[in-house]
Amino acid sequence: MSEKIQSLRGMPDILPVDAPLWQFLEQTAAAVLSSYGYAYISTPLLEPTALFTRSIGAATDIIEKEMYSFDDRNGESVSLRPEGTASVVRAMLQHGLLQTPGQKVWYQGPMFRYEKPQRGRSRQFHQIGAEVFGLPGPDIDAELLAMSARLWESLGIAGSVRLELNSLGSPLERQQYRQHLHDWLKQHESDLDDDSRRRLDTNPMRILDSKNPDMQSLIEAAPKLFEHLGDESRQHFEQLTAILDAMQIPWQHNQRLVRGLDYYTHTVFEWVTDELGAQGTVCAGGRYDGLVELHGGPAIPGIGFAMGEERLVALLQQQQEDFSQQPHVYLIIADQSLQQQALVLSEQLRREHPSLRLRANMGGGSMRAQFKRADRSQAQLALILGTDEWAAGEITVKWLRSEQNQVAVPLSQLGNWLQQNLTD
RNA sequence: GUGGGCGUAGCUCAGUGGUAGAGCACCGCGUUGUGGCCGCGGCGGUCGUGGGUUCAAUCCCCAUCGUCCACCCCA
Numbered sequence: 001m002s003e004k005i006q007s008l009r010g011m012p013d014i015l016p017v018d019a020p021l022w023q024f025l026e027q028t029a030a031a032v033l034s035s036y037g038y039a040y041i042s043t044p045l046l047e048p049t050a051l052f053t054r055s056i057g058a059a060t061d062i063i064e065k066e067m068y069s070f071d072d073r074n075g076e077s078v079s080l081r082p083e084g085t086a087s088v089v090r091a092m093l094q095h096g097l098l099q100t101p102g103q104k105v106w107y108q109g110p111m112f113r114y115e116k117p118q119r120g121r122s123r124q125f126h127q128i129g130a131e132v133f134g135l136p137g138p139d140i141d142a143e144l145l146a147m148s149a150r151l152w153e154s155l156g157i158a159g160s161v162r163l164e165l166n167s168l169g170s171p172l173e174r175q176q177y178r179q180h181l182h183d184w185l186k187q188h189e190s191d192l193d194d195d196s197r198r199r200l201d202t203n204p205m206r207i208l209d210s211k212n213p214d215m216q217s218l219i220e221a222a223p224k225l226f227e228h229l230g231d232e233s234r235q236h237f238e239q240l241t242a243i244l245d246a247m248q249i250p251w252q253h254n255q256r257l258v259r260g261l262d263y264y265t266h267t268v269f270e271w272v273t274d275e276l277g278a279q280g281t282v283c284a285g286g287r288y289d290g291l292v293e294l295h296g297g298p299a300i301p302g303i304g305f306a307m308g309e310e311r312l313v314a315l316l317q318q319q320q321e322d323f324s325q326q327p328h329v330y331l332i333i334a335d336q337s338l339q340q341q342a343l344v345l346s347e348q349l350r351r352e353h354p355s356l357r358l359r360a361n362m363g364g365g366s367m368r369a370q371f372k373r374a375d376r377s378q379a380q381l382a383l384i385l386g387t388d389e390w391a392a393g394e395i396t397v398k399w400l401r402s403e404q405n406q407v408a409v410p411l412s413q414l415g416n417w418l419q420q421n422l423t424d
Numbered sequence: 425g426u427g428g429g430c431g432u433a434g435c436u437c438a439g440u441g442g443u444a445g446a447g448c449a450c451c452g453c454g455u456u457g458u459g460g461c462c463g464c465g466g467c468g469g470u471c472g473u474g475g476g477u478u479c480a481a482u483c484c485c486c487a488u489c490g491u492c493c494a495c496c497c498c499a
Contacts, residue, residue: 061497308499334457371459
């Protein structure tokens with residue numbers, strides 16, 4: 001006996017019990033996104049390492065210590081993607097898709113970060129994301145948020161999430177504020193905790209996000225980013241919030257919201273929940289007006305978001321709703337001599353009724369055993385094919401979830417009969 | 425990366441310094457062609473792994489791995 005190989009740490013399997021939830025999430029998201037005119041795009045899991053270091057910012061934790069990077073057989077440094085936006089920008093540029101403004105795309109798939117796993121945080125995790133290019137105005141910001149709100153509604157979790165909003169201003173304003181904040185914090189360095197002191201030079205804006213209670217009064221007193229924004233940036237934000245108010249989408253202004261990735265500008269937002277412990281951000285994003293340029297393209301603005309599928313599935317799980325697709329019918333083969341006929345019949349039914357979920361008994365077994373399996377399958381009814389039925393050219397139909405009497409249906413009419421009598 | 429909780433059957437867990445148990449699940453029987461309820465029987469664990477203490481370790485100690493939680497980070 002050889003040793004059983006286990007999955008890598010933080011790389012969970014998604015098992016059949018949970019799969020219906022994932023499918024519900026992904027199908028609902030696909031429907032909502034396409035209803036807003038987003039087209040699906042799929043990019044490789046493996047990219048040149050430089051794509052991410054340039055995009056995300058070399059001083060971030062993602063780049064410094066969380067990327068799965070290695071040299072391929074050609075000696076080129078490649079990395080598993082830690083997020084999706086960089087690849088989408090790369091692909092849009094590479095294929096000249098940014099010639100026309102207003103491109104909307106969405107993606108879905110696994111991302112990889114070498115983190116210490118905990119609830120809502122694994123090393124391989126999944127995101128659904130959306131990106132829009134070439135639209136600078138607050139109108140698209142608002143529509144993007146409305147779309148996410150609509151998705152929460154469709155998923156039935158609207159009551160569990162709330163929207164937090166902020167503006168980081170233009171790249172210049174952001175940079176100036178960062179310097180200003182840094183200088184101010186430097187003067188209060190003795191009041192900072194160890195984590196914050198460490199971040200002072202690398203990412204001072206993140207200090208505002210600290211959860212340390214001892215830091216809160218200092219953070220309150222720190223200069224506010226919003227007060228350092230120029231008129232244009234303020235206008236952008238005010239127009240956005242006016243549209244949100246008109247659409248009756250509740251939001252909160254969180255002045256400490258700064259986001260972790262370097263490329264964000266102007267509008268940034270997070271949809272957060274209190275129901276998942278420490279990993280409460282379920283969807284986050286913002287505007288990244290300088291990113292396309294940073295990747296060697298024209299000065300085209302962009303905005304997008306990514307949502308964490310594991311976290312959304314966790315919210316869906318709390319609803320206790322059953323998303324699984326049970327078979328409609330279970331075909332019991334009363335006599336093994338009819339195995340061949342049963343398979344032929346099954347194929348015929350499936351061809352006639354593509355939406356029919358039919359599970360035929362495989363592997364033989366006694367009637368008792370087959371009925372047990374039929375019951376366990378949650379099928380609405382059992383079809384029984386035995387020698388008597390076969391000789392008479394009919395099949396016995398028994399309801400498994402109600403007390404109706406079982407009936408004999410001619411094989412020639414079985415398809416129609418099922419269509420008329422099955423629900424959902 | 426830091427700190428803490430936990431690792432006994434597929435699942436949820438009990439248990440003792442003398443090499444293990446329950447419930448659920450699974451399989452079979454009680455019906456020669458009828459499931460769900462019930463009864464009976466059965467399958468199933470090198471007690472995470474390695475080392476130490478001991479006459480003896482699943483139990484005590486150390487390490488390691490895994491898992492969960494918080495920090496950190498982030499979706």
